[in-house]
Amino acid sequence: MATIGIIGAGKVGTAIARLAIAAGDEVLVVASPGAQYFEQIVALTVPGARAATLGEVADAAELTILAVPFGKVDTVSLNRFNDAIVVDASNHWEPVDGIPAILHGADPGLSSSELVQRLHPGVRLVKSLNHLGYHDMDTDGAPAGAANRRAVAVAGDHAAANSTVAAFLDRIGFDAVDLGALAAGAVLQPGEQIFGRFVQREELAALAAGRELAA
Amino acid sequence: MELGVYSFGSLARDPQSGELVSSAQATRNLLEAIRVADEVGLDYFGIGEHHTPEMPASAAATILAAAASVTENITLASAVTVLSTDDPVRVFQQFATVDALSNGRAEITAGRGSSTDSFPLFGYSLGDYDKLYAEKLDLLLAINANQNVTWSGSTRPALHDAPVVPRPDAGSLPIWLGTGGNPSSSVRAGLLGLPVSYGIIGGAPARFAPLTELYRNTARANGMAEADIKVSVGSPGFIGEDGKTARDDFWPHWHNTMGVIGSQRGFAAPARLSYDRDASGTGALFVGSPEEIAERIVALHGALGHMRHFFQMDFGDMPQAQLLRSIELLGTRVKPLVDEALAEAAGQPTGA
Numbered sequence: 001m002a003t004i005g006i007i008g009a010g011k012v013g014t015a016i017a018r019l020a021i022a023a024g025d026e027v028l029v030v031a032s033p034g035a036q037y038f039e040q041i042v043a044l045t046v047p048g049a050r051a052a053t054l055g056e057v058a059d060a061a062e063l064t065i066l067a068v069p070f071g072k073v074d075t076v077s078l079n080r081f082n083d084a085i086v087v088d089a090s091n092h093w094e095p096v097d098g099i100p101a102i103l104h105g106a107d108p109g110l111s112s113s114e115l116v117q118r119l120h121p122g123v124r125l126v127k128s129l130n131h132l133g134y135h136d137m138d139t140d141g142a143p144a145g146a147a148n149r150r151a152v153a154v155a156g157d158h159a160a161a162n163s164t165v166a167a168f169l170d171r172i173g174f175d176a177v178d179l180g181a182l183a184a185g186a187v188l189q190p191g192e193q194i195f196g197r198f199v200q201r202e203e204l205a206a207l208a209a210g211r212e213l214a215a
Numbered sequence: 216m217e218l219g220v221y222s223f224g225s226l227a228r229d230p231q232s233g234e235l236v237s238s239a240q241a242t243r244n245l246l247e248a249i250r251v252a253d254e255v256g257l258d259y260f261g262i263g264e265h266h267t268p269e270m271p272a273s274a275a276a277t278i279l280a281a282a283a284s285v286t287e288n289i290t291l292a293s294a295v296t297v298l299s300t301d302d303p304v305r306v307f308q309q310f311a312t313v314d315a316l317s318n319g320r321a322e323i324t325a326g327r328g329s330s331t332d333s334f335p336l337f338g339y340s341l342g343d344y345d346k347l348y349a350e351k352l353d354l355l356l357a358i359n360a361n362q363n364v365t366w367s368g369s370t371r372p373a374l375h376d377a378p379v380v381p382r383p384d385a386g387s388l389p390i391w392l393g394t395g396g397n398p399s400s401s402v403r404a405g406l407l408g409l410p411v412s413y414g415i416i417g418g419a420p421a422r423f424a425p426l427t428e429l430y431r432n433t434a435r436a437n438g439m440a441e442a443d444i445k446v447s448v449g450s451p452g453f454i455g456e457d458g459k460t461a462r463d464d465f466w467p468h469w470h471n472t473m474g475v476i477g478s479q480r481g482f483a484a485p486a487r488l489s490y491d492r493d494a495s496g497t498g499a500l501f502v503g504s505p506e507e508i509a510e511r512i513v514a515l516h517g518a519l520g521h522m523r524h525f526f527q528m529d530f531g532d533m534p535q536a537q538l539l540r541s542i543e544l545l546g547t548r549v550k551p552l553v554d555e556a557l558a559e560a561a562g563q564p565t566g567a
């Protein structure tokens with residue numbers, strides 16, 4: 001049984017947390033700075049999980065999901081997460097984020113996750129779980145080997161971290177496809193073919209490689 | 216249970232000419248839709264503030280004021296007002312005016328809204344969203360509580376014992392909090408003592424049950440009276456004579472709108488397969504025959520206990536006649552079925 005940290009108890013954070021609980025993991029959920037009734041939020045939206053501080057998560061978690069709006073990634077303090085595995089589930093989503101501070105003066109050639117990595121250079125960042133809708137997370141998980149199992153990508157600069165996240169994805173119901181370096185995760189962003197699309201392992205790998213699919 | 220409709224004022228395609236109607240005609244079409252909704256006995260019509268060429272209902276209160284004079288019973292509401300980019304004093308004055316003209320039928324739902332076009336339009340920064348929303352909601356509630364308002368904050372000049380008129384005959388306007396499902400919004404509604412309105416546009420609506428419980432628990436802990444603790448739901452929906460025809464008729468319009476939004480936000484338009492899944496059973500799209508939709512509303516009521524359910528029907532250039540027919544079926548066919556089923560359920564011995 002692994003311990004999973006969740007930062008951002010919104011639509012996505014609670015959906016991933018429920019999957020982790022269902023897989024038998026221990027789940028620690030961190031409140032936003034202004035949160036009220038947070039114990040209630042956790043008890044009702046992720047039964048079985050526990051509210052925790054960032055420090056507790058830094059000490060205990062095998063991996064931590066960052067599921068806050070992209071424009072608020074800079075409000076999360078990750079200094080205690082040196083070398084920790086952090087999964088970046090965020091997207092630059094204009095209707096919510098506009099053009100947030102993290103993008104001001106940023107190199108337009110960098111993906112959103114590369115910017116998150118620069119903001120938090122000490123963590124081992126893995127881009128994953130950003131390319132499917134939160135309600136799909138609730139419904140599309142399936143046991144290993146299921147014919148119609150959905151695939152989810154991982155991309156990060158540390159092979160061991162990618163493997164840990166891939167194993168987590170498998171536990172919560174998805175086939176993992178390792179794309180390699182964090183920069184390769186650009187193909188998972190809004191506007192790209194994989195984003196929001198139900199894909200299985202082969203198809204995801206082919207789309208990521210820019211290959212045409214056999215009909 | 217109350218049933219109704221909401222709209223962003225979509226441009227209809229004229230079946231004769233094949234052209235899209237003008238945004239002015241779309242505004243008149245919206246007024247006609249409200250009048251029909253009232254005539255067929257629906258309880259609620261909401262206008263979602265929108266500022267796009269495809270959905271031009273930017274001045275909801277103005278349309279609702281016109282509707283006030285051609286309708287009798289229907290609630291006239293915003294769904295939602297993008298409060299962050301508006302002046303709460305003006306919002307209150309406009310809706311209090313609608314309330315006066317309609318003899319007490321106006322409501323406001325404050326929320327984030329699904330688009331952010333109003334931020335550049337009115338000179339606000341999306342980066343200030345949280346502060347703008349919190350402060351403006353605070354001011355709106357202060358105005359709603361007292362005619363003479365004393366308030367200060369950082370997003371607009373302070374008010375010192377300033378009268379804000381006209382005043383609603385009932386003393387105050389119903390103000391709802393709109394949310395798309397972030398748990399902290401449900402908590403916020405309970406703590407502010409407001410009813411909550413969930414916009415559910417994907418996934419299985421019954422999965423919102425923990426959020427409604429969270430809202431009710433917070434509201435009770437905050438001392439809200441039971442009668443004031445209310446939940447409503449807005450979802451995409453369309454009703455036809457039979458289920459298959461309804462799904463076939465709605466599909467091109469849904470696909471069209473999702474294609475436009477998807478191209479702006481970077482996702483592919485849904486495939487027919489996923490549409491068919493979402494438009495049946497426990498999905499988020501209430502598209503079907505009157506019997507199917509009534510059954511699904513009643514089932515969801517069992518999970519969420521909502522007191523009002525309203526549907527956005529006029530997606531992607533749907534002809535006006537099609538919209539009006541769907542509204543008519545909601546009022547004349549779905550509503551009696553829902554009333555009947557809920558009365559029957561209430562009459563049954565408890566513990567079943």
Ligand SMILES: NC(=O)c1ccc[n+]([C@@H]2O[C@H](COP(=O)([O-])OP(=O)(O)OC[C@H]3O[C@@H](n4cnc5c(N)ncnc54)[C@H](OP(=O)(O)O)[C@@H]3O)[C@@H](O)[C@H]2O)c1
Binds near residue numbers: 011032
């Ligand atoms: N919605 C989707 O289907 C989807 C799918 C994949 C990825 N994503 C991405 O996932 C991220 C979250 O999206 P969402 O839809 O879940 O948004 P959401 O429902 O608004 O949730 C965001 C959560 O983050 C919390 N938060 C903000 N700052 C925080 C901080 N410093 N520490 C801890 N928590 C903090 C917020 O708390 P408060 O409400 O109290 O501020 C809120 O609970 C976004 O980057 C989004 O692009 C979304």
